[in-house]
Amino acid sequence: MSALLSLRGIETYYGPIIALRGVDLEVNEGEIVALIGANGAGKSTLMMTICGDPQARKGEVIFAGQNITRWPMHEIARAGIAQSPEGRRIFPRMSVMENLQMGAALASPVHFADDLERIFTIFPRLKERAEQRGGTLSGGEQQMLAIARALMSRPRLLLLDEPSLGLAPLVVKLIFETIRELNARDGLTVLLVEQNAFHALKLAHRAHVLVNGRVTLSGTGRELLASPQVRAAYLEGGHAAEVPHEF
Amino acid sequence: MPLSLAHALKQAAIAGLLALGLAFPILALRSDQDMNNRLIVETRWSWAIGAALAIFALRLIGLYLQHWRANRPQSVRSNEARKDYGTPLAWAGLIILFAFPFVILSLLGPQGALKWINNYGIQILIYVMLGWGLNIVVGLAGLLDLGYVAFYAVGAYSYALLSTTYGLSFWICLPLAGLLAAFWGILLGFPVLRLRGDYLAIVTLAFGEIIRVVLINWIEFSNGSAGISSIPRVTFFGLPFTAGEGGFAALFGLEFSPIHRVMFLYFLILCLALITNVVTLRMRNLPIGRAWEALREDEIACRSLGINTVNTKLTAFALGAMFGGFAGSFFAVRQNFVSPESFTFIESATILAIVVLGGMGSQIGVAIAAVLMIGGTEVLRELDVLKAIFGEGFDPAQYRMLVFGLGMVVMMIWKPRGLISTRTPTIFHMKRRAVSSDLVKEGHA
Numbered sequence: 001m002s003a004l005l006s007l008r009g010i011e012t013y014y015g016p017i018i019a020l021r022g023v024d025l026e027v028n029e030g031e032i033v034a035l036i037g038a039n040g041a042g043k044s045t046l047m048m049t050i051c052g053d054p055q056a057r058k059g060e061v062i063f064a065g066q067n068i069t070r071w072p073m074h075e076i077a078r079a080g081i082a083q084s085p086e087g088r089r090i091f092p093r094m095s096v097m098e099n100l101q102m103g104a105a106l107a108s109p110v111h112f113a114d115d116l117e118r119i120f121t122i123f124p125r126l127k128e129r130a131e132q133r134g135g136t137l138s139g140g141e142q143q144m145l146a147i148a149r150a151l152m153s154r155p156r157l158l159l160l161d162e163p164s165l166g167l168a169p170l171v172v173k174l175i176f177e178t179i180r181e182l183n184a185r186d187g188l189t190v191l192l193v194e195q196n197a198f199h200a201l202k203l204a205h206r207a208h209v210l211v212n213g214r215v216t217l218s219g220t221g222r223e224l225l226a227s228p229q230v231r232a233a234y235l236e237g238g239h240a241a242e243v244p245h246e247f
Numbered sequence: 248m249p250l251s252l253a254h255a256l257k258q259a260a261i262a263g264l265l266a267l268g269l270a271f272p273i274l275a276l277r278s279d280q281d282m283n284n285r286l287i288v289e290t291r292w293s294w295a296i297g298a299a300l301a302i303f304a305l306r307l308i309g310l311y312l313q314h315w316r317a318n319r320p321q322s323v324r325s326n327e328a329r330k331d332y333g334t335p336l337a338w339a340g341l342i343i344l345f346a347f348p349f350v351i352l353s354l355l356g357p358q359g360a361l362k363w364i365n366n367y368g369i370q371i372l373i374y375v376m377l378g379w380g381l382n383i384v385v386g387l388a389g390l391l392d393l394g395y396v397a398f399y400a401v402g403a404y405s406y407a408l409l410s411t412t413y414g415l416s417f418w419i420c421l422p423l424a425g426l427l428a429a430f431w432g433i434l435l436g437f438p439v440l441r442l443r444g445d446y447l448a449i450v451t452l453a454f455g456e457i458i459r460v461v462l463i464n465w466i467e468f469s470n471g472s473a474g475i476s477s478i479p480r481v482t483f484f485g486l487p488f489t490a491g492e493g494g495f496a497a498l499f500g501l502e503f504s505p506i507h508r509v510m511f512l513y514f515l516i517l518c519l520a521l522i523t524n525v526v527t528l529r530m531r532n533l534p535i536g537r538a539w540e541a542l543r544e545d546e547i548a549c550r551s552l553g554i555n556t557v558n559t560k561l562t563a564f565a566l567g568a569m570f571g572g573f574a575g576s577f578f579a580v581r582q583n584f585v586s587p588e589s590f591t592f593i594e595s596a597t598i599l600a601i602v603v604l605g606g607m608g609s610q611i612g613v614a615i616a617a618v619l620m621i622g623g624t625e626v627l628r629e630l631d632v633l634k635a636i637f638g639e640g641f642d643p644a645q646y647r648m649l650v651f652g653l654g655m656v657v658m659m660i661w662k663p664r665g666l667i668s669t670r671t672p673t674i675f676h677m678k679r680r681a682v683s684s685d686l687v688k689e690g691h692a
Contacts (some may be wrong), residue, residue, distance in 0.1 A: 051551055053547070073550040074550050074552075074554055074555045074556070077550070077552055078553045082551075083551050085547065085551060089545050089548035089551075091541050091544035091545055091548065092544060093540075093544055093670060094544060094672065097672060097674045097675065097676050098537065098672050098673060098674055101537060101673075101674055102537060102538075102541045102549075102554075103552055105537075105538070105552055105553055106552070106553040116676075127676070130675075130676035131672065131676065153552065153553065
């Protein structure tokens with residue numbers, strides 16, 4: 001397997017404040033890689049650094065053999081990286097259909113009908129809500145829309161920033177199953193940022209733990225799930241009570 | 248929760264006292280000159296007390312109104328139940344617009360019709376066009392532009408200078424004026440690309456003023472505040488609207504009348520405005536128009552979807568400016584005279600108010616708002632009836648800004664998102680199904 005995305009020694013700052021202190025990370029074609037960590041560890045910053053806003057001050061972002069570190073955000077999207085950003089950022093006053101159409105801005109119009117059909121098979125709820133304005137959807141539906149919108153651009157790499165945030169457990173399960181399915185069936189490569197460590201590690205092939213802007217632990221999802229440090233910090237502390245035995 | 252009388256009275260009394268405090272320096276004391284040209288202070292206690300009492304009463308009524316509004320049973324409104332009134336309204340408006348000059352002409356005759364077509368028809372349509380032009384920038388792309396009048400000025404001066412200096416005809420100058428205005432739109436667009444909201448508003452405001460100040464001070468170029476006069480009048484595609492041989496009236500075998508030129512101007516601005524509208528409506532269905540609206544909603548999301556926000560913003564600025572330029576050159580050919588006086592901030596504010604009151608992004612709303620605002624202020628000049636009530640010295644035109652301001656405040660309370668706040672999506676998923684179910688009902692399927 002070849003690395004689709006690799007980060008080498010990424011350092012990102014917000015003004016004088018350092019947020020990422022030299023992150024190395026690889027995502028291979030067809031993999032689901034999870035990034036877990038506490039609030040403020042730099043997970044979302046890492047996502048946004050890949051997307052080009054803010055840009056890394058040091059280090060390189062290599063995507064499909066190209067150094068995209070200094071590319072403007074829209075060029076990075078054109079290279080094939082789509083993201084479902086933190087806070088979903090759907091277009092609230094535009095309808096679900098229009099949101100999806102915006103997602104397809106980069107894809108060739110000939111694919112639109114097929115892609116739409118595919119999205120509506122994955123998320124039947126969005127089909128029901130097709131004419132509704134994005135802002136009137138429920139949180140879970142908005143998350144589905146954000147993922148669907150990202151998928152409409154036919155990305156090579158999908159970045160998901162906290163897709164489970166603020167959602168009911170059943171909806172979280174549905175969304176994670178969808179990601180797994182997209183990966184298994186279509187071979188979609190996914191980089192997933194999650195606070196919901198248990199679900200993320202169950203889903204991911206490989207995972208990294210981000211602490212204070214550094215990757216402190218790496219391994220397969222299963223390994224990290226079993227690791228005593230991860231269990232102590234991210235599973236038994238906050239989420240243990242609500243973790244079911246079988247996902 | 249019931250509203251207690253004591254509480255309401257207290258609130259109203261506070262408002263009344265505040266008004267009294269404010270009224271004391273403004274209304275109660277008036278400086279004047281006496282016989283010896285010395286400054287004396289005249290007191291008008293009745294004015295101040297009257298104002299305080301009025302505020303007291305208004306506040307009391309307002310409180311009860313608010314209370315009533317909060318407690319009345321709400322009717323449930325669903326999105327599906329709403330009908331699209333836009334389309335039939337637009338067609339009706341179009342028919343009225345084309346019929347308007349003929350109806351007025353047949354009712355009032357050439358002399359009486361002149362004022363109506365000129366002051367109401369043309370004046371309103373200029374603002375409809377400006378409103379639609381600005382709607383691209385503010386309503387669709389969500390870029391708050393307080394200096395739109397600058398492009399209007401660029402268009403007007405383009406025609407004025409090109410026609411007086413080089414003798415170019417209106418029909419050549421019109422596209423040139425549009426291009427020049429678009430160029431200035433891009434020029435303004437570049438430095439403000441990174442700005443949004445309030446900051447953008449301030450910079451565009453400054454831009455509008457800069458253009459005006461340059462026009463005043465660069466005397467060799469623009470003749471300063473004296474302006475440019477004797478700009479060539481509009482021709483019927485080369486045929487002048489003059490009496491005698493070779494004029495429009497002579498060629499068509501009509502009796503010469505100034506109404507011909509005014510009618511032509513009316514239809515010219517009507518066509519220009521409609522072109523603005525059609526282009527905007529078409530753009531909304533194109534990727535660039537969708538990108539404008541998405542940009543208004545969320546810039547970061549736009550960029551993450553691969554939209555080049557730089558180009559998107561610049562095209563919005565350029566296109567909006569271009570229509571402002573067209574309107575400007577029309578303004579110059581109609582007035583035969585331009586001066587920096589015509590391009591003050593109040594013009595920008597009026598156009599922006601039209602867009603906001605109409606409902607940002609709604610074409611029909613902007614048109615209605617222009618009719619109400621420009622037509623309304625013109626109508627207020629006509630209210631001579633009020634002289635019978637308030638005495639001979641009363642000039643209703645002086646109060647039009649007051650009425651205007653009150654109207655705006657009421658509007659913003661009643662419909663804070665503008666007259667037409669619904670937005671029709673540009674793409675539907677269920678359209679086909681809806682049609683087929685109609686057929687089922689009619690028994691065709």
